[in-house]
Amino acid sequence: MFTKIHHIAFVVADIEDAMQRFEDNYDMTLVNRDEVTGAFSMDVALYNAGDNIVELIxxxxxxxxxYDVLQEQGEGWFHIAFEVDDIRESMKELESRGIRVKDDEPQEGYDWEVVTLDERDTIVPMQIVEEYN
Structure with missing residues (x-):
């Protein structure tokens, strides 16, 4: 079902500071930065780490x-997202296995569709992602 790790996300209180630390400490190069709107607004910075994406939010x-995660846990680990070939089919397959999804329909992510899995059914906070073609 999962074809690869798509991205690993970190929630931050100050994206400018976090970006500076990633670039200075880890020699990472910014791939893209944008404001994402939808159910709630986020400032998102993306960095490539090999074939994977590191997402600062x-x-x-x-x-x-x-916002809730940042308030409850502070800065740091947020979630891992796995790429799938067909997000709607993967949603059906996961649900048939008893894994609940939080969204009835995929949501618009940065440059992909995304569905968040119910944390009660996963080991860590997880999403599935299908890249836009």
């Missing part, structure tokens, strides 16, 4: 999953 409002 700063919530821009005071509601939503990202």
């Amino acid at each position: 700063e919530p821009l409002g005071d509601s939503g999953w990202t």
Whole structure:
């Protein structure tokens, strides 16, 4: 079902500071940065790490999953996302295995469709992602 690790996300309080640390400490090069809107707004910075993406996310409002995690746990680990070939088919397959998804339909991610899995059914916070063609 999973074809690869698509991205690993970290939630941060100050994206400018986090970006500077990633670039200075780890020699990472910014691939893209943009504000993502939807159910809630986020400032997102993407870095390549080999074939994978490291995603830094700063919530821009005071509601939503990202904001809640930052308030409850502070900066750091947020979630891992696995790439799939067909997100809707993968949703059906996961649900048939008893793994609940939080979204009825895939949501618009940065440059992909994304579905968040219910944390009660996963080991760590997880998403599935299908890249836009």
